[in-house]
Amino acid sequence: MPDPQRLPDALDRALRDWLTHLDVERGLSRHTLRAYERDVGRYAAYLRSRGITDLAAVDSAVVSDFLVALRSGEGDHPPLAASSAGRAVVAVRAFHRFLALDGALEADPARSVTPPKTPLRLPKAIPLDRVEALLAAASVGDTPAALRDRALLEVLYGVGARVSEVVDLDVDDLDRDSEVVRLRGKGDKERIVPLGSYAAAALDAYRTRARPVLAAKGRGIPALFLNQRGGRLTRQGVWAILKATAERAGITEEISPHTLRHSFATHLLQGGADVRIVQELLGHASVTTTQIYTKVTIDQLREVYAGAHPRAR
Structure with missing residues (x-):
């Protein structure tokens, strides 16, 4: 675990204790630990700038003022x-909650401070015809790389996987008899997602005709998707493949692996899938997260209705 920035002793100990708790007892990832350390480290620096070195002197007004400083900017930030x-506010709330539960503080001053509401950001999906153009562009050629790229993009769109889930796939995560794939999502939670016929066919071609060629260049690792050196394909490698394929397909808008995930969900709902089924397929912990896609489809229905119904205008 990286060392937190140098702080006054009381804040230093509190931050170290909290980070150790998150690392050892909660088992959070290094990426998450660094994010928490950065956010609460900034909070501690803010307290120090106000002459506060004892967390017992912090009240809800101080935490609220920190939120204001974040939104308005201060110093070099x-x-x-x-x-x-x-x-950042969520991190500060978690920090104070830990100290209160641990008995280091009598009360939790951050409990009543709520994070600012973020504007609704609709997921960006691309129309089905452009998805098909992308997959067609990936089908050009019969080289190991071409077969891998087609299978990779078919899986990204066909099962709505996150890029991290795809690069983490091992060969044993595929069940060709049942035509399903096991994905490991956030929090290392597993879910089983069915493979469509196109993804299954592309994976069969890749596994039998391309993967053995790529694997011969490496050390026999279990990864499903391999790079040209026989190692596990990285996120950056997936982005590069997608970008090159999109250029060949003549797709000019910005596209990412997550765009294909968004398109997967949007196209399912447009086809009449129940939102809770889509929730399970995406691996969302709450249906509320999935319901943002229903906003997209309702907007599209409204647009079609306005343009087609004689009494809509």
């Missing part, structure tokens, strides 16, 4: 967007 400020 530019103003933060609502989402970034909200993330």
Whole structure:
């Protein structure tokens, strides 16, 4: 675990205790630990700038003022967007809650401070015809790389996987008899997702005709998707493959692996899938997260209705 920045002793000990708790007892990832350390480290620096070195002197007004400073900017820090400020406030709330539960503080001064509401950001999906153009562009050629790229993109779109879930796939995560794939999502939670016929066919071609060629260049690792050296394909490698394929397909808008995940969900709902089924397929912990896609489809229905119904205008 990286060392937190140098702080006054009381704040230093409190931050170290909290980070150790998150690392050892909660088992959070290094990426998450660094984010928490950065956000609460900034909070501690803010307290120090106000002459506060004893956390018992912090009240809700101080935490609220910190939120204001995040949104307006202070010192060398530019103003933060609502989402970034909200993330920092969530970290500060967790920090104070830990100290209160641990008995280091008598009360939790951050409990009543709520993160700022973030504007609704609709997921960006691309129409089905452009998805098909992308997959067609990935089908050109019969080289091991071409077969891998087609299978990779078919899986990204066909099962709505996150890029991290796809690069983490091992060969044993595929069940060709049942035509399902096991994905490991956030919090290492597993879910089983069915493979469509196109993804299954592309994976069969890749596994029998391409993967053995790529694997021969490496050390026999279990990864499903391999790079040209026989190692596990990285996120950056997936982005590069998608970008090159999109250029060949003549797709000019910005596209990412997450765009294909958004398109997967949007196209399912447009086809009549129940939102709770889509929730399970995406691996969302709450249906509320999935319901943002229903906003997209309702807007599209409204647009079609306005243009087609004689009494709509």
